[in-house]
Amino acid sequence: xxxxxxxxxxxxxxxxxxxxRKRRGVFLRGAVLPAxxxxxxxxxxxxxxxxxxxxxxxxxxxxxxxxxxxxxxxxHHLRISLIRASLGFLLGGGTGxxxxxxxGMYRRFEEVVNPTVxxxxxxxxxxxxxxxxxxxxxxxxxxxxxxxxxxxxPLYVNTFLGxxxxxxxxxxxxxxxxxxxxxxxxxxxLPAALPNILLGIRLSLSIAWLCLVVAELLxxxxxxxxxxxxxxxxxxxxxxxxxxxxxxxxxKLSDSLVQFLERRLLRWQDSYKG
Amino acid sequence: MQPAVEIKGVSKTFRSGHADTHxxxxxxxxxxxxxxxxxxxxxxxxxxxxxxxxxxxxxxxEGEVLLEGExxxxxxxxxxxxxxxxxxxxWLTAEQNIAADLSLRNADVRRRTDELIALVKLGGFEKAYPxxxxxxxxxxxxxxxxxxxxxxxLLLDEPFGALDAFTRAHLQEALLDIWQTRKTSMLLVTHDxxxxxxxSTRVVVMDTxxxxxxxxxPIDLPYPRSxxxxxFTELRTAVLGHLEQRQEQEAYSI
Numbered sequence: 001x002x003x004x005x006x007x008x009x010x011x012x013x014x015x016x017x018x019x020x021r022k023r024r025g026v027f028l029r030g031a032v033l034p035a036x037x038x039x040x041x042x043x044x045x046x047x048x049x050x051x052x053x054x055x056x057x058x059x060x061x062x063x064x065x066x067x068x069x070x071x072x073x074x075x076h077h078l079r080i081s082l083i084r085a086s087l088g089f090l091l092g093g094g095t096g097x098x099x100x101x102x103x104g105m106y107r108r109f110e111e112v113v114n115p116t117v118x119x120x121x122x123x124x125x126x127x128x129x130x131x132x133x134x135x136x137x138x139x140x141x142x143x144x145x146x147x148x149x150x151x152x153x154p155l156y157v158n159t160f161l162g163x164x165x166x167x168x169x170x171x172x173x174x175x176x177x178x179x180x181x182x183x184x185x186x187x188x189x190l191p192a193a194l195p196n197i198l199l200g201i202r203l204s205l206s207i208a209w210l211c212l213v214v215a216e217l218l219x220x221x222x223x224x225x226x227x228x229x230x231x232x233x234x235x236x237x238x239x240x241x242x243x244x245x246x247x248x249x250x251x252k253l254s255d256s257l258v259q260f261l262e263r264r265l266l267r268w269q270d271s272y273k274g
Numbered sequence: 275m276q277p278a279v280e281i282k283g284v285s286k287t288f289r290s291g292h293a294d295t296h297x298x299x300x301x302x303x304x305x306x307x308x309x310x311x312x313x314x315x316x317x318x319x320x321x322x323x324x325x326x327x328x329x330x331x332x333x334x335x336e337g338e339v340l341l342e343g344e345x346x347x348x349x350x351x352x353x354x355x356x357x358x359x360x361x362x363x364x365w366l367t368a369e370q371n372i373a374a375d376l377s378l379r380n381a382d383v384r385r386r387t388d389e390l391i392a393l394v395k396l397g398g399f400e401k402a403y404p405x406x407x408x409x410x411x412x413x414x415x416x417x418x419x420x421x422x423x424x425x426x427x428l429l430l431d432e433p434f435g436a437l438d439a440f441t442r443a444h445l446q447e448a449l450l451d452i453w454q455t456r457k458t459s460m461l462l463v464t465h466d467x468x469x470x471x472x473x474s475t476r477v478v479v480m481d482t483x484x485x486x487x488x489x490x491x492p493i494d495l496p497y498p499r500s501x502x503x504x505x506f507t508e509l510r511t512a513v514l515g516h517l518e519q520r521q522e523q524e525a526y527s528i
Binding site: 169170172173174175176177178179180183187188191192194267268269270 | 329330331348349350351353354355357359361363364365366374375403404405419423
């Protein structure tokens with residue numbers, strides 16, 4: 001019943017004291033499997049049950065990490081890879097977001113643009129890569145463009161979907177309250193589509209990362225992908241693993257960042273939390 | 275004095291395939307300034323459609339609708355609309371919902387928002403998100419949101435229909451309070467006879483198929499009204515009589 005109004009701040013603002021501890025519990029539960037795998041792996045190689053030449057070992061990989069970090073090789077390659085991936089993601093993801101918004105907002109625009117985009121979406125990226133290399137060479141441009149092409153589609157599709165999911169009844173409210181076009185975008189469409197947009201960002205980020213590896217494996221003289229390719233030629237398994245784990249770590253980190261944003265920005269949502 | 279709302283010869287037909295449904299047939303209705311007029315009728319009589327037309331949300335009709343002498347063209351803040359569902363923005367807090375497209379950092383908006391929060395008795399819930407509010411509270415936020423725009427008329431489309439009986443009674447009193455403080459002209463659509471007689475200065479009974487106005491019952495009772503008083507019961511019976519007349523005719527025609 002609506003009359004009994006208790007002070008709501010306690011319920012809304014104050015976080016339970018167990019909050020921190022719960023977070024740590026979540027983290028620990030997520031770390032159980034990786035830790036187990038690493039432990040078994042180390043034991044297998046220490047016991048000589050698997051070839052160190054082919055599988056390396058966590059300890060060797062760790063040592064290689066230190067060596068590569070000290071020589072400055074790892075920071076160098078990582079920096080270049082990060083720049084490529086971010087540029088590609090910003091370019092492709094940004095275009096996807098804008099185009100998705102327009103296509104979602106205006107049916108005419110959708111009719112003109114969407115069929116073409118959907119057609120292009122079905123073309124495997126790897127099939128386009130040779131074309132990109134022919135057009136733009138092995139330089140940075142072809143890499144960044146390849147990454148942005150990959151990052152474009154998830155954000156486009158999800159933004160479009162998000163806009164179309166906006167409750168039509170709220171558009172009526174916006175009309176009654178005479179929202180300006182700008183306000184309609186910032187107070188209605190963007191927040192309503194935000195859950196989908198954030199999902200799109202997560203997917204775009206992981207695809208950007210994937211395309212980065214493709215681009216760097218195909219031909220590059222720097223970057224983590226190049227480092228892996230180079231190490232393969234010398235059978236330096238531990239360096240290959242360093243490259244792989246770097247990809248995994250940075251990938252997880254960027255994903256966690258978006259998840260953090262989701263928690264902050266979607267506090268208003270009333271959905272099942274599991 | 276100029277009437278708040280004038281509806282002149284409004285007709286509307288829904289076209290779906292080959293079957294046309296005549297929803298409204300030459301409806302004339304005037305809401306005087308400061309009046310509390312209620313439209314009541316069986317479901318399908320077009321009362322909600324009529325309200326939508328007045329709100330400017332439906333422009334496919336014949337006839338004329340005037341708001342303080344000016345023709346209604348599309349929705350605007352001058353006609354506050356309260357829907358059956360609260361229709362708050364889930365990503366905005368209660369006070370942000372009231373301000374909606376306006377900025378709470380503006381001192382004037384801030385002050386008027388605070389006044390309205392006090393008026394609809396939502397103190398302490400300014401920062402709550404809609405999911406944390408009860409149905410009655412959400413509806414009060416929606417009313418405050420409409421009132422912030424100082425509308426010339428408030429149009430309410432079965433605003434308490436989805437609430438439980440206690441909350442409904444409470445909100446009816448709150449609405450009367452607001453009406454008496456603000457003197458905003460009200461046009462309410464409901465199918466609840468009690469609600470109609472309890473709130474309004476005039477109850478307009480609508481007929482169905484096609485929707486047209488059948489009777490207008492002035493309610494000359496002083497506020498606050500007691501639902502159990504004899505005069506209340508008499509007026510209630512009078513309205514019910516107009517509503518039932520139709521059903522009997524229908525029964526004969528079958």
